[in-house]
Amino acid sequence: MGFRTDISERQRRFGDELRRLRNSAGLSSAEIGDVLGMKSPAVSHTEAGRLGLNLERLDLWLDTCGAHDPEYRAGLIAMCKSNGKGWWTEYRPHVVPEALDLAEFEATSTSFINYQTHLIPGFLQTKAYIEVIHEYAEKKVEFRLRRQQMITAESSSPFHAVIHEAALHMMYGGPAVMREQLNHLIEMARLPHVTIQILPFDSTVYASTDTAFLLMHGAHTRLDTVLLENPHGPTFVGDPEGVAAFRRKFDRLKGMALPPLNASVDGPSPAFRDSWGMIQHVRYKLLGR
Structure with missing residues (x-):
């Protein structure tokens, strides 16, 4: 998948949330990447909003970082799935x-x-x-x-x-x-x-x-x-x-x-x-x- 050239605020915020979760869990980009089957640069690009994330990897990211609140997870899933159109x-x-x-x-x-x-x-x-x-x-x-x-x-x-x-x-x-x-x-x-x-x-x-x-x-x-x-x-x-x-x-x-x-x-x-x-x-x- 190619890099996004125009990053929406939703995509940027989604990446910020992923980075905050990873940091709170005390994990490096390489460590979360090993769990998800992603290279460290791909993790960085995802957290910057330049790359998307599929739902399977999102669930794994949330589980690994201890994000178990159902409302918070549902909100992140909705942000991940959105195509930004309305x-x-x-x-x-x-x-x-x-x-x-x-x-x-x-x-x-x-x-x-x-x-x-x-x-x-x-x-x-x-x-x-x-x-x-x-x-x-x-x-x-x-x-x-x-x-x-x-x-x-x-x-x-x-x-x-x-x-x-x-x-x-x-x-x-x-x-x-x-x-x-x-x-x-x-x-x-x-x-x-x-x-x-x-x-x-x-x-x-x-x-x-x-x-x-x-x-x-x-x-x-x-x-x-x-x-x-x-x-x-x-x-x-x-x-x-x-x-x-x-x-x-x-x-x-x-x-x-x-x-x-x-x-x-x-x-x-x-x-x-x-x-x-x-x-x-x-x-x-x-x-x-």
Whole structure:
């Protein structure tokens, strides 16, 4: 089998998991290769995602390294068997490879947590807002709308977002677009599996609130993945320590944020400030603009 020239994030992550398992078991590339009937360079290429692995050898790799958790094994088997194709494949000519990788990860995720600083989370954006963000590129807009089906279709995955108040005040597209966007947030909060919290400007606690991220829960916690948004482009984080750090960060952020938006009531509770009241306050200010 020839080397892959274009390695997807799933293939790269699969190789990373194999390498972590081998290292945890205290085995060298040559030692695991002897068990699997592979030469050491082939093991290295497999761990780098350049070579695939058949299911028989995967089972042997997992057994040898002591990976017996059934959910973790099932997740790795699914990653190994996947051909990487899905609804996102047709958009390959129109979006960057990282967007395709993200859609593939989302398709196998069981739930999502998202922190955003200056943008409304992608899953919660209106079409008009997306058009502004993507400069009216039709296929990119269509791609974003297709991704939203992860939380709008039947049997959707749970989604919890903490949105910095700054994102509510950014006038992307003008007041009319933002009014519609804020209305949409309220409507999305009516979905039983969607939780929305606002992190206010007047928060007195610092929790490294400058970096937006999306944490996607996989078939097992060891297969959770973080998409980290950077000026130079998106980065995927899959090592357990890194993912755990973002999980702790989100727990702190949601503790700092206002209580979740409850769109089932007519107004915010008089007893405390909440996310519903914050969104309504910003929305009313837009009425005069």
